[in-house]
Amino acid sequence: MERLTTQGWQRRAEWPLTVAAVAFLVSYSVEVLVPGLPAGVRLALRAVDLLTWAMFVVDYVARVLLAPRRRSFVLRHLLDLLVVVLPLLRPLRLLRLLVLLRYLDRGAIRTLQGRVAAYVVLATVLVLYSGTLAGLDAERDAPGSTITTFGTALWWALTTITTVGYGDVYPVTTQGRVVAGVLMVAGVALLGAVTATLSSALVARVAGSPPETPQAAATTELEAEVARLTALLDRHGIAADGHTPDEPRG
16 A cells, blocks of 8 residues: 655645635634624534634644654744644635635646736735734724724735735734734735746746747848849839830830
8 A cells, every 4th residue: 555645645635625715714704794693603603613723733733744854844834833723823724725726727827927926816815805804803892993894904904915004003902913913924925926926027028039040030131132122223223124114125
C-alpha cells in the first residue's frame, strides 16, 4: 500500500475543506448580518462553525504528522496554526475558497499574469468581506463603537485594507483592533501583489513585441528601394515600363 504523503493528503482534503469554507461563509454571514435569530437557528449555526473548525484542525494535524520535518512545517505555516488556535481569526478560513480558481477554464486565463490577477482579485474580495464581518461582529455591541452597520463596517474595512485610514470610524475593542491589524498586513501584501502584477504585465507587453526577422528587414528595405526608384523615374518622366509619356507604345 502506497504511503500517504503531505501532497496526497492535500489533494484528498482539498474539496472537503472548500465545501467546509463555503458552509462557514454562509453560516457566519447569517450569524453576523441577521441579528435576533431564534435560539435554535443560532445553535445550528454554531454547530456548523464548530464542524468546519474541527475539519481545519484535522487537516492541520494530518499535514504536520505527514510532513518530513514537522518543526519546519509548523514554522512555515504559522498562519494555519493561528487560524485553528485563535477563534477571532476564523474568518481567514474563507481563504480556502481560493482553491476554486484552479478549476476555472484554463482557456479563460491564458497567461501567468491573468492567473495572478484572478487570485489577487478573489483574495481581496474574500479578505475585505471577511474583515467586514469580523469587524462588525466584534464592534456592533461594544459601548462607544461607531461600527454598528454592515455599510459602516465595509467602509472601515476598505479604508483599512488600503491603508488609507481616514479615522472617521475605528475599532474600540481588542478583537476589532486585531482584525484591523490583520487587514492592514493583508492590504500591504495585496497592494504589493497588484503592483507587481501590473509591472510584470507592462514589461511583458513591451518585451512581447516580436523582433524584426532578417527576412522582414530585407523585404522592408526592398520595398523602400522600389519606392525610391519609382519616384526617380517619375521625376525623369519615364514610366515604369521604360517608355516616356510621349513615346508611342507597341
